[in-house]
Amino acid sequence: MSILETIRSPKDIKNLPAQRLNELAAEIRALLVDVTAKNGGHLASNLGVVELTIALHRVFDSPTDRIIFDVSHQTYVHKLLTGRNGDVFLKIRMDGGCSGFSSPDESEHDAFVAGHAGTALSAALGLAYARDKIGDGTSNIIAVLGDASLSCGLTMEALNNMSATTKRLIIIVNDNKFSIGRSVGAIPLYLNKILRSKIYGATIGVLKKMLGSGKFGTSILRNARRLKRALKSLILPTSYFEYYGLRYFGPVDGHSIAQMEEIFEFCRHSKVPVLVHVKTVKGKGCAAAADFPEKFHGVEPAVALENCEKNADCEKNTASAKDTDxxxxxxxxxxxxxxxxxxxxxxxxxxxxxxxxxxxxxxxxxxxxxxxxxxxxxxxxxxxxxxxxxxxxxxxxxxxxxxxxxxxxxxxxxxxxxxxxxxxxxxxxxxxxxxxxxxxxxxxxxxxxxxxxxxxxxxxxxxxxxxxxxxxxxxxxxxxxxxxxxxxxxxxLKFSKFLGIGRADELVRGKEVCLIALGPMIDLARAVAAQLKSAGVNAGILNGRFAKPLDESALGKVFEDYEMVATIEDNVLSGGFGSAVLEFYLAAERNSSGVRKNRGTRKILRFGWPDKFIGHGSSIGSIMGKNGLSPSEIAGKIIGALSATEPHSRKISTANAGVGHFL
Ligand SMILES: Cc1ncc(C[n+]2csc(CCOP(=O)(O)OP(=O)(O)O)c2C)c(N)n1
Incomplete structure (x- = not known):
């Protein structure tokens, strides 16, 4: 049995002897490489935080202590250590597998939903305020941010608010010098300046001496004041964080679990907000990912890493196998x-x-x-x-x-x-x-x-x-x-034809129903038309092209020529392209501009995404299928509507709720 298989919850990690932790880290890395090679996902970022995540779970008590990961693309290790090792992890990002991001629906250890950068600190502040006012007042709130996310506007706004919000908060800055590509801007440069400062080595030396290498419990508190003085005198360029009311610690080696445990243990008891600057290598443990962190930040499914040359050709090879982006x-x-x-x-x-x-x-x-x-x-x-x-x-x-x-x-x-x-x-x-x-x-x-x-x-x-x-x-x-x-x-590819603003294109002339689609939904419309044809329904297809402004003349003609119109879009139904067509139709009808020409009310069906959040899945096709957007379901609904007994009724059909409504 591997060590990882013995970890069912963060408690098991705490009980693991320190000398076995590196072995655990190696097992995790091997699994990360395997799984992302099959399913795709955020490889380099996760490889870089293996030791950091282990150290966090050894020191803090999740879920009582709340660990909030910024973006949360780097939570794969956290997932493995919090009860999600096994089939659900092997299917990560696929049907039936766990999400590639933090998901409180999935586990009590996932403190906050994330996927967009810069939210962790604001979220941590909110949780800290709630803890102080109505919670236990003692648990820890830990925000884990990358160096690039630290420079987000939202993070800056939260930093600005920090000292007014809480006295107890722990910020971990995972500094790997990379966003997806190299981090840009003044803040990453500033962090780099700290890292490059000659005193880095000295700081670590002093910490080691003061804290010793073993467990220290209360001795850390006795040493705290001495430590504070020593750090302050040693780490000079950190005053930036102090303006925000933060006590700075670091830089710390983000691949030394022992070193991080010592600092985190100290932070657990801090009565002021602290920032721990952790230095990691993005892609650590996988040569290709460490050498090309930008390319391996996120990998496509089925990229076989072992076949990847460590040069740019690798990119060409993998790109040639798929459709052009x-x-x-x-x-x-x-x-x-x-x-x-x-x-x-x-x-x-x-x-x-x-x-x-x-x-x-x-x-x-x-x-x-x-x-x-x-x-x-x-x-x-x-x-x-x-x-x-x-x-x-x-x-x-x-x-x-x-x-x-x-x-x-x-x-x-x-x-x-x-x-x-x-x-x-x-x-x-x-x-x-x-x-x-x-x-x-x-x-x-x-x-x-x-x-x-x-x-x-x-x-x-x-x-x-x-x-x-x-x-x-x-x-x-x-x-x-x-x-x-x-x-x-x-x-x-070369510029071949000037497109007039708001001009649609008739692609197929039909009779009973006109499918109006945008972009890739035109391919779907063609598949729907083929199914309709085999059921004896002659469908036209209009490339709507513009969601705004609409081609009013083309639409006017469509409503004149067809009894039924179906819009298909890759957007939510609420307020989307289909809504625009409906609005046009209603306005035209009110203005009696002649769109109906005494041929009765037109039926309009809309196909798009329903009013709910859609999860992840193995493919776009599988997600569309689950949401009623397969060619056969769309064709079936159109046929059902065409053969409805009351063609002129003007009620919204609930039978289509979510994916298609008809007027
Ligand atoms: C608002 C927003 N913009 C862009 C992205 C795309 N994105 C995902 S991860 C990432 C880089 C994050 O870098 P960093 O915070 O340093 O974390 P690292 O991956 O280096 O650990 C970016 C730009 C995003 N998730 N959210």
């Missing part, structure tokens, strides 16, 4: 566009690799502006770049753009500034689950005046949309999923 196309197009137009800059918030802007970064390092995990800043910064005459292309994942709603509204759209937003990962994010699905953007962007929102149908239309948007000169939001669903030669 829109990000790849974006990065290459931007690099080309930037050659002929000095005004073009890429703006990205810590996601240069994920959004494809690495290509721009490689070619024009000073015109790929990575602002760190700072979406709000990225958006206002882009607004001002546009105001200053530049042409910013701000690339961000749909889920993270949520952070910057007010900046989009107040800073970009209110001034009608020509910022082009390339919204990657729009739609369902299969393995990451609820925190990462990009299924809200149409709904939160649609009410904003001046916003032009579109979803291209495939790689060529994406390139055309990007180039056309540069000519439109207005706030533009181009949404698309990760992959364009086909293998295309990204470097050969």
């Amino acid at each position: 829109y990000g790849e196309i974006l990065g290459l197009q931007l690099a080309k566009l930037a050659e002929c137009d000095v005004r073009i800059v890429g703006v990205v918030s810590a996601m240069a690799r994920g959004t494809g802007l690495v290509h721009m970064r490689n070619k024009f390092p000073d015109r790929c502006l990575d602002v760190g995990i700072a979406e709000e800043h990225a958006v206002t910064f882009s607004a001002a770049l546009a105001k200053g005459g530049m042409r910013p292309i701000c690339a961000m994942y749909s889920t993270f753009l949520q952070r910057a709603f007010d900046q989009i509204l107040h800073d970009v759209c209110l001034q009608n500034l020509p910022v082009i937003f390339c919204i990657d990962r729009a739609g369902i994010s299969a393995h990451d689950g609820a925190t990462h699905h990009g299924i809200f953007d149409i709904s939160y962007l649609r009410p904003i005046p001046n916003a032009v929102i579109l979803q291209p149908n495939g790689a060529q239309e994406f390139v055309d949309a990007l180039h056309s948007a540069l000519l439109w000169n207005c706030p533009t939001f181009i949404r698309y999923p990760k992959s364009c669903g086909r293998v295309v030669d990204a470097s050969a």
